[in-house]
Amino acid sequence: MAGVDYLADERNKAEFDVNEMKIVWAGSRHAFELSDRISRLVASDPAFRKDNRPMLSRKELFKNTLRKTAHAWKRINELRLTEEEANKLRFYVDEPAFADLHWGMFVPAIKGQGTDEQHQKWLPLAYKMQIIGCYAQTELGHGSNVQGLETTATFDPQTDEFIIHSPTLTSSKWWPGGLGKVSTHAVVYARLITDGKDHGVHGFIVQLRSLDDHSPLPGIIVGDIGMKFGNGAYNTMDNGVLRFDHVRIPRNQMLMRVSQVTREGKYKQSNVPRQLVYGTMVYVRQVIVSDASYALSRAVCIATRYSCVRRQFGSQNGGAETQVIDYKTQQNRLFPLLASAYAFRFVSEWLKWLYTDVMQRLQANDFSTLPEAHACTAGLKSLTTSATADGIEECRKLCGGHGYLCSSGLPELFAVYVPACTYEGDNTVLLLQVARFLMKTVSQLGSGKKPVGTISYMEQAEHLMKCRCEVQRAEDWLKPSVILEVFEARATRMSVACAQNLSKFANPEEGFSELLADLVEAAIAHCQLIVVSKFIEKLRQDIPGKGVKQVLGMLCNIYALHILHKNLGDFVSTGCITSKQASLANEQLRSLYSQVRPNAVALVDSFNYTDHFLGSVLGRYDGNVYPNLYEEAWKDPLNDSVVPDGYHEYIRPILKQQLRTARL
Numbered sequence: 168m169a170g171v172d173y174l175a176d177e178r179n180k181a182e183f184d185v186n187e188m189k190i191v192w193a194g195s196r197h198a199f200e201l202s203d204r205i206s207r208l209v210a211s212d213p214a215f216r217k218d219n220r221p222m223l224s225r226k227e228l229f230k231n232t233l234r235k236t237a238h239a240w241k242r243i244n245e246l247r248l249t250e251e252e253a254n255k256l257r258f259y260v261d262e263p264a265f266a267d268l269h270w271g272m273f274v275p276a277i278k279g280q281g282t283d284e285q286h287q288k289w290l291p292l293a294y295k296m297q298i299i300g301c302y303a304q305t306e307l308g309h310g311s312n313v314q315g316l317e318t319t320a321t322f323d324p325q326t327d328e329f330i331i332h333s334p335t336l337t338s339s340k341w342w343p344g345g346l347g348k349v350s351t352h353a354v355v356y357a358r359l360i361t362d363g364k365d366h367g368v369h370g371f372i373v374q375l376r377s378l379d380d381h382s383p384l385p386g387i388i389v390g391d392i393g394m395k396f397g398n399g400a401y402n403t404m405d406n407g408v409l410r411f412d413h414v415r416i417p418r419n420q421m422l423m424r425v426s427q428v429t430r431e432g433k434y435k436q437s438n439v440p441r442q443l444v445y446g447t448m449v450y451v452r453q454v455i456v457s458d459a460s461y462a463l464s465r466a467v468c469i470a471t472r473y474s475c476v477r478r479q480f481g482s483q484n485g486g487a488e489t490q491v492i493d494y495k496t497q498q499n500r501l502f503p504l505l506a507s508a509y510a511f512r513f514v515s516e517w518l519k520w521l522y523t524d525v526m527q528r529l530q531a532n533d534f535s536t537l538p539e540a541h542a543c544t545a546g547l548k549s550l551t552t553s554a555t556a557d558g559i560e561e562c563r564k565l566c567g568g569h570g571y572l573c574s575s576g577l578p579e580l581f582a583v584y585v586p587a588c589t590y591e592g593d594n595t596v597l598l599l600q601v602a603r604f605l606m607k608t609v610s611q612l613g614s615g616k617k618p619v620g621t622i623s624y625m626e627q628a629e630h631l632m633k634c635r636c637e638v639q640r641a642e643d644w645l646k647p648s649v650i651l652e653v654f655e656a657r658a659t660r661m662s663v664a665c666a667q668n669l670s671k672f673a674n675p676e677e678g679f680s681e682l683l684a685d686l687v688e689a690a691i692a693h694c695q696l697i698v699v700s701k702f703i704e705k706l707r708q709d710i711p712g713k714g715v716k717q718v719l720g721m722l723c724n725i726y727a728l729h730i731l732h733k734n735l736g737d738f739v740s741t742g743c744i745t746s747k748q749a750s751l752a753n754e755q756l757r758s759l760y761s762q763v764r765p766n767a768v769a770l771v772d773s774f775n776y777t778d779h780f781l782g783s784v785l786g787r788y789d790g791n792v793y794p795n796l797y798e799e800a801w802k803d804p805l806n807d808s809v810v811p812d813g814y815h816e817y818i819r820p821i822l823k824q825q826l827r828t829a830r831l
């Protein structure tokens with residue numbers, strides 16, 4: 168029945184002001200209004216339809232994405248959208264496309280690594296999309312090890328040009344999004360060679376295709392790397408392969424903010440750290456943390472609404488069966504994910520602030536916070552994407568069999584999302600960067616160099632190494648100071664234990680190699696502490712709206728206590744808590760689940776997702792799942808005819824043969 172809200176009872180149970188929570192989720196009233204307006208604009212435009220994606224062939228899918236991207240660009244210009252609005256529009260169109268890399272990496276790479284002159288030349292072209300660019304770093308043979316890249320950029324002083332070359336098969340650029348079929352230009356990372364000397368990896372702007380007929384320029388071989396995981400999913404993106412055969416570019420197309428090559432071929436370095444060449448990755452990792460909260464919240468929204476609609480067992484006297492959300496097992500799987508979505512949202516807001524702060528400092532030649540920014544973006548990218556990928560799959564299972572249908576939206580969400588654990592830095596490799604940062608910090612304790620920012624808790628290392636948790640009753644676990652101290656103690660003890668074990672090796676790199684698995688765990692403990700502490704910090708702010716702060720407090724405690732429960736080995740073995748305190752934490756967790764239960768649907772409504780964006784029959788706002796699931800099934804092309812194509816060739820002969828056998 169149209170117009171009936173099957174989740175109305177659930178919505179009536181809410182104990183907080185949903186409209187105020189929507190503003191908290193969005194970040195501000197302005198952000199909420201903008202998001203709300205743009206998401207409706209996209210949802211109401213039939214050109215942005217996306218429910219047919221799993222049915223399309225790769226070619227159809229890709230052409231469809233080109234059409235949508237062109238339509239989005241047209242609307243952005245017609246409506247004169249601001250950069251913020253245009254980004255939101257692309258977000259709600261919800262289809263990975265070359266434009267993500269153009270705006271998300273090509274433009275930031277030029278901005279971050281180019282000189283003023285280079286900005287003046289290239290940015291206006293890129294802003295108007297008169298050129299389309301991608302970020303060509305990874306090669307067939309090397310992705311994580313950026314210093315191992317093989318592509319060369321050799322300076323030719325005769326002609327004042329660089330010669331870009333792919334010396335081996337493994338030096339072929341491999342993976343860049345937007346490269347395969349669309350980009351006219353790329354920021355290419357290559358080893359800079361002047362006068363026979365290798366100066367390591369630098370960025371160069373290289374034109375790949377003709378601006379007249381789109382054909383590859385001489386010396387360039389370029390194409391798509393082929394079908395990826397999942398049917399529709401990330402196959403809307405033309406991840407590409409690229410080879411150079413002595414391609415010449417003018418000297419001024421090397422991005423020269425960090426270092427320069429003079430007309431005479433002299434290599435000079437500016438007064439900035441060479442790691443700024445990696446700056447675009449720091450930027451995108453920060454965006455990916457924010458993206459994690461959105462992807463996880465989408466899956467959680469679907470699983471929560473459906474868990475209220477779905478009923479199994481427990482009917483008494485012919486009454487309704489139990490809503491599956493009322494099973495404690497369902498709550499124990501779902502509510503920590505709901506809490507994680509909020510936790511990641513808040514930590515991503517903080518990370519955005521940290522990134523902006525670092526950028527402002529860099530402008531003033533203050534590079535002191537760069538290592539912490541690198542550790543935080545790398546670590547949080549790793550933590551949040553791994554949890555989100557696992558969380559989406561858990562949400563699929565929480566929806567039982569129907570979660571496996573494409574119309575649930577979950578298979579595609581999972582397939583699109585999982586590469587986030589790999590791109591922009593493999594998650595384990597990134598955690599090892601955090602571990603290096605931690606080991607450096609521990610080694611400097613007592614040297615007079617004060618740990619600052621997210622690592623400042625280590626200043627109290629002496630106390631944290633021996634403190635005892637004061638929890639005696641389950642309610643004691645609700646005290647933020649208790650939770651913080653326990654998480655700080657665990658992180659400190661794990662890092663210090665790694666440092667002590669490392670010191671037993673004569674060769675530190677050998678020790679590091681041997682202890683990789685422990686180091687990764689110490690890094691995770693540190694990152695989980697950051698997420699918990701930023702949630703607690705958020706709750707210290709003034710948060711208006713009836714019941715909003717209270718329900719967020721419940722989610723914060725669920726996030727922390729669930730992490731504690733899942734990592735009891737760490738907490739107990741490092742002596743941070745006793746097994747008795749562990750069971751009190753579990754008791755508190757169960758009580759928190761009961762408190763959150765009536766608020767569950769309102770908490771996912773607060774994400775303010777349109778049905779178009781969710782793309783899920785199970786997650787529909789009105790909860791009217793069954794008739795729509797039924798209707799959706801009939802739309803499958805297999806149901807176009809009652810007797811399937813292939814019946815006469817393949818089914819009938821078998822049946823006839825069986826008939827003959829039966830007669831015998």
Ligand SMILES: CC/C=C\C/C=C\C/C=C\C/C=C\CC/C=C/C(=O)SCCNC(=O)CCNC(=O)[C@H](O)C(C)(C)COP(=O)(O)OP(=O)(O)OC[C@H]1O[C@@H](n2cnc3c(N)ncnc32)[C@H](O)[C@@H]1OP(=O)(O)O
Pocket residue numbers: 267268270271272302304305310311312313314344442443445446448449451454455458537538541589590591592593596600603
């Ligand atoms: C694109 C869309 C954008 C926005 C759209 C919206 C949402 C986003 C959603 C989806 C994204 C869509 C598509 C994804 C596109 C994907 C793109 C890519 O994948 S691009 C390729 C990314 N590649 C990597 O991430 C490679 C990973 N490897 C590395 O980063 C480094 O090489 C590594 C960190 C492993 C360092 O290796 P190592 O050899 O040890 O280091 P090196 O000697 O080079 O340097 C050591 C020194 O430098 C410090 N350091 C390292 N990295 C950084 C950094 N980024 N910033 C600052 N400092 C850094 C390191 O700590 C060390 O310091 P010390 O010497 O110890 O002090």
Ligand SMILES: Cc1cc2nc3c(=O)[nH]c(=O)nc-3n(C[C@H](O)[C@H](O)[C@H](O)COP(=O)(O)OP(=O)(O)OC[C@H]3O[C@@H](n4cnc5c(N)ncnc54)[C@H](O)[C@@H]3O)c2cc1C
Pocket residue numbers: 268302303304305308309310311312341342343344401406586589590591592593594595596599683
């Ligand atoms: C969908 C998608 C989009 C992408 N888009 C782009 C793009 O636009 N531009 C671009 O340049 N690149 C892009 N990439 C490439 C991406 O950045 C790399 O794949 C990523 O950095 C991982 O590198 P790798 O493939 O070399 O993995 P590898 O490093 O080969 O990893 C393989 C395994 O080895 C392990 N490992 C590697 N090194 C270590 C170590 N030191 N210690 C312990 N374990 C280790 C890893 O944990 C992993 O388990 C994209 C990739 C994907 C999947």
